[in-house]
Amino acid sequence: MGEKERPWRILLVDDEEAITSHLAPFLERAGFSVTVAADGEVALRLVEDVAPDLIVLDVLMPRLDGRETLRRLRQAGDWTPVILLTQVGTPAERAMALEEGADDYLNKPFEPYELVARIRAVLRRVQRGGQSLAGARRLCSGSLELDRQARRVILDGCEIPLTTRALTLLEYLMLHPDEVLSRERLLDAVWGWDYPAATRAVDTRIAELRRALDDSAEDPQLIETVIGEGYRFIGRVEVRE
Amino acid sequence: MRRYWLTLLPLGLGLVLAALWQAGLWPNPILYLRVDVGTLLLLLGFLGSLVWVLSLALWTTAGRRGGEEAQSCFRREQADAHRRFIRRLDHEIKNPLTAIRAGLANLTDQGDSAILSSVRAQVDRLARLSADLRKLADLDTQPVEREPVDLSLLLTELVELAQERPEAAVRHLRLTLPQAPWPLPSVAGDRDLLFLALHNLVDNALKFSRPQDTIEIRAFEDGPAVVVEVADTGPGVSEDELPHLGEELYRGNMTRDVEGSGLGLALVQAIVARHQGTMVIRSRRGQGTVVSLRLPVAR
Numbered sequence: 001m002g003e004k005e006r007p008w009r010i011l012l013v014d015d016e017e018a019i020t021s022h023l024a025p026f027l028e029r030a031g032f033s034v035t036v037a038a039d040g041e042v043a044l045r046l047v048e049d050v051a052p053d054l055i056v057l058d059v060l061m062p063r064l065d066g067r068e069t070l071r072r073l074r075q076a077g078d079w080t081p082v083i084l085l086t087q088v089g090t091p092a093e094r095a096m097a098l099e100e101g102a103d104d105y106l107n108k109p110f111e112p113y114e115l116v117a118r119i120r121a122v123l124r125r126v127q128r129g130g131q132s133l134a135g136a137r138r139l140c141s142g143s144l145e146l147d148r149q150a151r152r153v154i155l156d157g158c159e160i161p162l163t164t165r166a167l168t169l170l171e172y173l174m175l176h177p178d179e180v181l182s183r184e185r186l187l188d189a190v191w192g193w194d195y196p197a198a199t200r201a202v203d204t205r206i207a208e209l210r211r212a213l214d215d216s217a218e219d220p221q222l223i224e225t226v227i228g229e230g231y232r233f234i235g236r237v238e239v240r241e
Numbered sequence: 242m243r244r245y246w247l248t249l250l251p252l253g254l255g256l257v258l259a260a261l262w263q264a265g266l267w268p269n270p271i272l273y274l275r276v277d278v279g280t281l282l283l284l285l286g287f288l289g290s291l292v293w294v295l296s297l298a299l300w301t302t303a304g305r306r307g308g309e310e311a312q313s314c315f316r317r318e319q320a321d322a323h324r325r326f327i328r329r330l331d332h333e334i335k336n337p338l339t340a341i342r343a344g345l346a347n348l349t350d351q352g353d354s355a356i357l358s359s360v361r362a363q364v365d366r367l368a369r370l371s372a373d374l375r376k377l378a379d380l381d382t383q384p385v386e387r388e389p390v391d392l393s394l395l396l397t398e399l400v401e402l403a404q405e406r407p408e409a410a411v412r413h414l415r416l417t418l419p420q421a422p423w424p425l426p427s428v429a430g431d432r433d434l435l436f437l438a439l440h441n442l443v444d445n446a447l448k449f450s451r452p453q454d455t456i457e458i459r460a461f462e463d464g465p466a467v468v469v470e471v472a473d474t475g476p477g478v479s480e481d482e483l484p485h486l487g488e489e490l491y492r493g494n495m496t497r498d499v500e501g502s503g504l505g506l507a508l509v510q511a512i513v514a515r516h517q518g519t520m521v522i523r524s525r526r527g528q529g530t531v532v533s534l535r536l537p538v539a540r
Binding site for chain 2: 016018019022023025026029060085087107108109110111112113163164165191192193195197198200201204
């Protein structure tokens, strides 16, 4: 973590008091300074006063829901990192979360430790690179280019064919560079189901990606296997407009 | 039955022919038919019976078809309502579970205890159940990939994986794939979902059979479909339990002691349905069970 004198400021937005009353003290103990808002309208007002380093935003809320709050925030040019707390977890909702410019999302009911890990990962990324990858239309790493809107992957100037799932997997990996992503997390994020039996599916798709991207498991330039843990995108990811 | 107009066809034909003859294109002689009353009555009776039989046949097929339509419509509505219910239930369970997890995290921070970790384990179980139910309900609307899937390859991988399990060492696990005259054709579908479905079947066979039982996994081509069968010589299922096996959370009488979510077969059924396939289970108490999946061949 950075050598900051003040702790990171987190704005926690959820209408469920039972959640915020437990989660806020937990995050405080993890070393964050936490402000709680009960809905999107309050959150938008507080963003200016508190100037949070990161917003944890529930999707389903009365009055102004998380999705609309996020949209208004981004429209106003505010790129404060946002972690969405999703309810449904369908692929459509996940795609929406990334499209609207969320930096990450977590399905309820999540483990609070997992939330802390995600918050730290996003803050680290923002601190290091400055630029948020979440809103980028095109992500690049060396001669690899991923056009998120057109759903195309270009390597050395040539478009390479990928299955939808392999492309979504690559997108998720590139949005979380230098982070070790477990097979379970990738399954949950990309496939939408994380049955333990299915972790093999991740390996199969990673192999497909490596073949297509001409990357080897032994001497990886892009996707590294972290033995016993999962995978990590090790290429440097840049935003191209 | 929307083709009632067909019954007017003979009349129309008659009209056209009459018009042609009346127009004088051909000679139009007058025919005198002589018939005795007895024969006339016989002919009329025969005609009446014919009309009656035909109309009866028409009515019943129309009625049956209408009934089937209404029934399948009713079933679809019921399935939709069921899915909506699961989504709502899941939604209502998620927030309290999130709150409980956060609360527990606060408690465990102040020193761990056996009781706390046991409560945590139960919360995890509930969370898992809610997630699994949810995913099952979502499977119907989720996009499914359509790529050619080589089931031979998939089954070989699956059996290799199963062989590594301790249960497999004490059971006879066999895979039979056709080689002649040609290997198994590909099916169109989502490789990962099909893997999951077949994995669940093999997993069930391993879980619910006893040591020394035989488990056969076989696949063959049958017309426009590939049939995959997972058969075991396990304890089998009684006839009255059979129809309920694909239901969510159903647990057979004899399997209460076996660990599982009770969602395995329901998931298989949902996956197979998304691939326009069918699942049939046959079983005999004391002899074993065979689950057959029919999946359409990729074109």
